Amino acid sequence: MLQLPQLAWKRLTVCSLYLPPNSRVSKLSLAELFGQLPKPFLVLGDFNSHSPAWGDSRRDGRGRMLEEFTAENYLIILNSGEQTFVYSAYHSTSAIDLAVASPSIAAECSWAAHSDLCGSDHFPIFLTLSSHCNGNTNTTFNFKKANWNRFGDLCKLFLDDSLADIEHFTSKLLDAARSSIPFHKGTKNKTRVPWFNQECRQALRERKKAQRKYFKTPSFENFVNFKKQKAKAKFVIKNSKKQSWKTYVSSLNSNTSSKTVWKKIRKIKGKNVAPSCHFKKDGQIISNLKDHADHLAETF
Structure with missing residues (x-):
């Protein structure tokens, strides 16, 4: 998983590479x-190369070649030394x-392996680039703790007829909000999916428990239990997704709008759906953007 904040660089090239274990790889081919x-x-x-330089317990020919290649070309291997692959057959x-990474961005990169295999034989890798801002920080307003009286007073003070364009209006409105509405603390919430239920949560909990037990004591019995829980x-997850999809499809009819359909599909896939913004005026909900602007103009 690659987390990219607002970068200082205009472009960043990301290349995904797989080197089969039995193929011949030379410095020349890597240089090309x-x-x-x-x-x-x-x-x-997956480079399929072994070296203590990045945390492996042994060094093979490809690992030695890769060490030399990165040193000769001033490249940086970001690995922290954590293990990334589990050989189930050999319990290792x-x-x-x-x-x-190229050297100009290596200092901005943070590499970490997930503690859970997540059903694979490779640990998921988290690579975070932090250039002048933290991509994990949640900077949304916490409206539950807003001081609305202060916000209203500041809006009356900041928003007047002298604001000739929308840019100045937006800037002043945000100034009022920042002075009266705190931000959420911590990291962004994970995207929720409708199919993830208590049964899925329990199955994942049992899988993680079996994995920890197997890694701590790599016996055959613990290995079998880990494979079983995996x-x-x-x-369980596959079945839950299937049942969730069936339930949703059965709820569709000729009156269901395409917008509703695609919104639900994005939610099932775990993609963020932009929250709707609504105002209430005279007991009526206002959802149209133009009506939002008119309502703000009338109010302030």
């Missing part, structure tokens, strides 16, 4: 690939998933 990438760049993927782990969680 990396030479085509506009800088700054990130190369992310390794670090074969790498993130390689399969169970996969089945």
